[in-house]
Amino acid sequence: MIKNQFSIFESELRVRPDDIDMFNHVHNSKYLDYVLAARYEQMEKFYGMPWEHFTQQGLGWVVSHVDINFKRPLLMNDLMIIRTGILTMNDKGCAVQFEIINQKTGKVASDGIFDYVLIDLNTSRGTKVTEEMIKAYSI
Numbered sequence: 001m002i003k004n005q006f007s008i009f010e011s012e013l014r015v016r017p018d019d020i021d022m023f024n025h026v027h028n029s030k031y032l033d034y035v036l037a038a039r040y041e042q043m044e045k046f047y048g049m050p051w052e053h054f055t056q057q058g059l060g061w062v063v064s065h066v067d068i069n070f071k072r073p074l075l076m077n078d079l080m081i082i083r084t085g086i087l088t089m090n091d092k093g094c095a096v097q098f099e100i101i102n103q104k105t106g107k108v109a110s111d112g113i114f115d116y117v118l119i120d121l122n123t124s125r126g127t128k129v130t131e132e133m134i135k136a137y138s139i
Helices: 030-047 051-054 131-135
Strands: 008-014 059-070 077-088 094-101 107-118
Touching: 008 030, 008 094, 008 107, 030 059, 030 077, 030 107, 051 059, 077 131
Parallel strands: none
Antiparallel strands: 008 077, 059 107, 077 094, 094 107
């Protein structure tokens, strides 16, 4: 992951039976779920701005683009570390870098970047990221 002025956080998850596909490893769509679950936890735990903070203001973060690299499979019951950190932030949204590491092997199973935009939930249109948000995420 690229080191910059933004912090990198970790969450831990375990592969569940319903994550497994017909090839007996984690289905590629689940990697997206893992990153989203980690970010949800990290927004509350580290930034002090849980998802509900935004929805109560009529705002929401929407994924506009994902770039993901699948490097190694994850298998049933594997324990993984999901590292995420803001790569860039501007007045329309942010790019979040991530990597999913198999805890047993220490190797990266997947990495990439999620692009998020902030939207007004009433209009479903993009809206400006506030200074309060930028300050909270700049730790």
